[in-house]
Amino acid sequence: MSAQKSYNLQDSGVLRFPEGFVWGAATAAYQIEGAARDDGRGPSIWDTFSRTPGKVHAGHTGDVACDHYHRYPEDVRIMGDLGLHAYRFSISWPRIQPDGAGPANPRGLDFYDRLVDELQGGGITPIVTLYHWDLPQTLEDRGGWTNRETAERFAEYAAIMYSRLGDRVETWTTLNEPWCSAFLGYASGIHAPGRTEPEVSFAAAHHLLLGHGLAVQALRAAGASQIGITLNLAPVLSDDAEAASIVDGLQNRIFLDPVLRGEYPADVVERAGRFTDWSFVKDGDLEIISQPIDLLGVNYYNPQTVTGRAGEPANPVYPGSEGVAFPGADAPKTAMGWPVQPFGLTDLLVRLSHDYPGTPLIITENGAAFDDVVEDGQVHDVGRLSYLDGHLRAAHAAIEAGVDLRGYLVWSLLDNFEWAEGYRKRFGVVHVDYNTQRRTPKDSALWYREVVRRNGL
Numbered sequence: 001m002s003a004q005k006s007y008n009l010q011d012s013g014v015l016r017f018p019e020g021f022v023w024g025a026a027t028a029a030y031q032i033e034g035a036a037r038d039d040g041r042g043p044s045i046w047d048t049f050s051r052t053p054g055k056v057h058a059g060h061t062g063d064v065a066c067d068h069y070h071r072y073p074e075d076v077r078i079m080g081d082l083g084l085h086a087y088r089f090s091i092s093w094p095r096i097q098p099d100g101a102g103p104a105n106p107r108g109l110d111f112y113d114r115l116v117d118e119l120q121g122g123g124i125t126p127i128v129t130l131y132h133w134d135l136p137q138t139l140e141d142r143g144g145w146t147n148r149e150t151a152e153r154f155a156e157y158a159a160i161m162y163s164r165l166g167d168r169v170e171t172w173t174t175l176n177e178p179w180c181s182a183f184l185g186y187a188s189g190i191h192a193p194g195r196t197e198p199e200v201s202f203a204a205a206h207h208l209l210l211g212h213g214l215a216v217q218a219l220r221a222a223g224a225s226q227i228g229i230t231l232n233l234a235p236v237l238s239d240d241a242e243a244a245s246i247v248d249g250l251q252n253r254i255f256l257d258p259v260l261r262g263e264y265p266a267d268v269v270e271r272a273g274r275f276t277d278w279s280f281v282k283d284g285d286l287e288i289i290s291q292p293i294d295l296l297g298v299n300y301y302n303p304q305t306v307t308g309r310a311g312e313p314a315n316p317v318y319p320g321s322e323g324v325a326f327p328g329a330d331a332p333k334t335a336m337g338w339p340v341q342p343f344g345l346t347d348l349l350v351r352l353s354h355d356y357p358g359t360p361l362i363i364t365e366n367g368a369a370f371d372d373v374v375e376d377g378q379v380h381d382v383g384r385l386s387y388l389d390g391h392l393r394a395a396h397a398a399i400e401a402g403v404d405l406r407g408y409l410v411w412s413l414l415d416n417f418e419w420a421e422g423y424r425k426r427f428g429v430v431h432v433d434y435n436t437q438r439r440t441p442k443d444s445a446l447w448y449r450e451v452v453r454r455n456g457l
């Protein structure tokens with residue numbers, strides 16, 4: 001890749017990150033792989049959802065995406081050109097077990113074998129996400145995450161993957177953002193499987209966490225040493241302490257507390273009481289869920305700004321949030337309409353280190369969508385570069401405050417299938433022309449390469 005432009009950061013005033021800080025990028029299977037029916041892959045809930053009229057922008061699907069399934073050698077070369085230390089990717093469960101259970105599909109396993117070998121050949125550390133939302137449709141046909149058995153199937157799948165890749169993959173995260181799976185998928189319905197049943201979304205959240213715990217047990221028994229979970233977490237900004245606590249509970253503590261403290265927060269149990277009696281929680285579940293982990297993956301995009309408002313109906317993505325309004329933030333916005341508030345990352349990381357001490361943190365996703373234009377083979381994505389710069393400075397401030405932050409993985413390596421937004425929203429530091437599959441590193445990638453090289457800003 002020719003460096004059309006290099007960013008010569010001046011030595012003076014460079015913000016250095018700790019020695020050994022891990023710099024990388026992240027993606028997810030359904031968002032980049034394509035090859036939706038190749039080599040025995042079965043349908044996932046996102047294959048079904050994206051084919052359901054009106055669910056995904058312009059009827060976009062992950063059928064082709066970035067064709068990473070066939071183009072992974074080129075993509076690994078790009079990672080090498082950028083000097084990345086690590087690459088976070090997810091494994092497509094329906095590629096491994098087309099029906100979500102039973103013997104593994106050898107051609108599915110072979111793909112990830114090849115990918116891991118390619119990464120190793122490039123000196124890039126693989127960081128595996130076992131579940132990034134593409135549940136085998138056959139499991140959803142039996143209730144999906146509202147069915148406790150799905151948690152058991154997930155642990156079996158985790159064991160299959162470790163047996164194949166455990167000799168070369170050291171860092172495993174079980175779930176990506178169970179909050180999205182449960183509350184976007186089963187409560188608001190804006191994500192697959194598109195169910196609008198808040199009363200079952202808490203059971204889905206619990207079974208996701210149970211799947212995490214059972215998978216940790218399986219991975220640990222097989223010899224895995226670095227195991228974690230990735231949560232999307234957001235500090236809550238408000239002039240109303242009660243409103244802030246309600247959303248903090250429904251967004252953050254509902255996952256942090258069971259995983260790291262072995263209990264559900266009492267206020268969340270109470271507020272969800274209007275939807276469920278929590279009878280899906282069985283004796284021993286929380287001991288399984290709170291199996292010790294070695295790393296907490298943090299996905300941060302922006303804080304949530306809320307206020308108390310009597311009579312306000314619940315936000316569909318936060319069942320139980322009656323009386324809380326979401327006025328939006330007075331801040332610059334990304335193309336997703338999300339506020340650019342880097343300070344929220346510092347606040348979040350410092351809070352985590354205070355409230356949940358002892359678990360090393362890694363930023364497994366942070367990035368921004370902006371509307372990019374290719375000009376003479378270049379993409380001058382100043383907005384994204386500025387977003388990343390601000391958030392790296394915020395991360396550095398957290399480290400200065402004593403947070404044990406081990407790394408930063410930018411979301412995302414490539415422009416990709418942005419779920420309900422389809423391909424119209426671009427998060428990549430590398431531009432993808434979906435008509436030609438041509439990859440073009442954006443200015444943000446060239447800048448990030450310098451940050452990695454200098455281990456600082």
Ligand SMILES: N=[N+]=NCCCCNC(=O)[C@@H]1[C@H]2[C@H](O)[C@@H](O)[C@H](O)[C@@H](CO)[C@@H]12
Nearest residue numbers: 028176177180232299301302338365418
């Ligand atoms: N307001 N607001 N919102 C902040 C984020 C809301 C929850 N969505 C995420 O965190 C998803 C995460 C996902 O892993 C990835 O697969 C997605 O591509 C990115 C970008 O969307 C993010």
